[in-house]
Amino acid sequence: MTMISFHVPCNPTINSYQSKNVSIINCSSNPNHIQIQQSTSKNSNRRSLLSKCIIISTTFFSFSGESFSLTPTNSSEAIAKFFEIPNSGGVKALDLRFGTGPTPIDGDQVAIHYYGRLAAKQGWRFDSTYDHKDSTGEPIPFIFILGSTNVISGIEAAIRTMKVGGIRRVIIPPSQGYQNTTQEPLPPNFFDRQRLFTTIFNPTRLANGEGSTLGTLIFDIELVKVKHL
Secondary structure (H helix, E strand, O other), X not given: OEEEEEEEEEOOOOOXXXXXXXXXXXXXOOOXXXXXXXXXXXXXXXXXXOOOEEEEEHXXXXXXXXXXXXXXXXXXXXXXOOEEOOOOOOOEEEEEEOOOOOXXXXXXXXXXXXXXXXXXXXXXXXXXXXXXXXXXXXXXXXXXXXXXXXXXXXXXXXXXXOOOOOEEEEEEOHHHOOOOOOOEXXXXXXXXXXXXXXHHOOHHHHHOOOHHHHOOEEEEEEEEXXXXX
């Protein structure tokens, strides 16, 4: 049995991400299939895209030991691969859901939901707009003007080739991530901000040549709305 842990988007009609522990088990009844089981979360009150137990053909997977990768057998499959966004400075993206709305341009006001993690510290989640709730309990999106210099360039590069309704996972290298402590998005919690920036700008580890890993970010981004100004 192989145990893995990763984050998946919940029901596309509901804005939520959750961490799931799943087991990959050989299916004795059919050697061409594997069984994926997930543990339930005590705090979960939303239905996940993954069911309690689903069967997926191993033709979509390749795995060895404790790791596996998703590989589509043809272009019609929903499973996709990471690709480098052109002219992004090395930002890599994986489309989890394709949008059907408009694509923003510089000067547009955009609203996004995001789930931000730090590649260092074992993928520590430093912020998520799904945790920022209004008085009715609905998550509050992050709103900004595309092309502004106060938002990290990796997020802007990702959004420029998305359509409203799309969800994209991006790996942002340090050069396209936080360059200072005033760039947005910023965790609202002081201790989360402090932990984020003391990790990214740690002088000792930077002097040891660890800068290429300290500032690498992983964002799941949902483009919620675009407004032409």
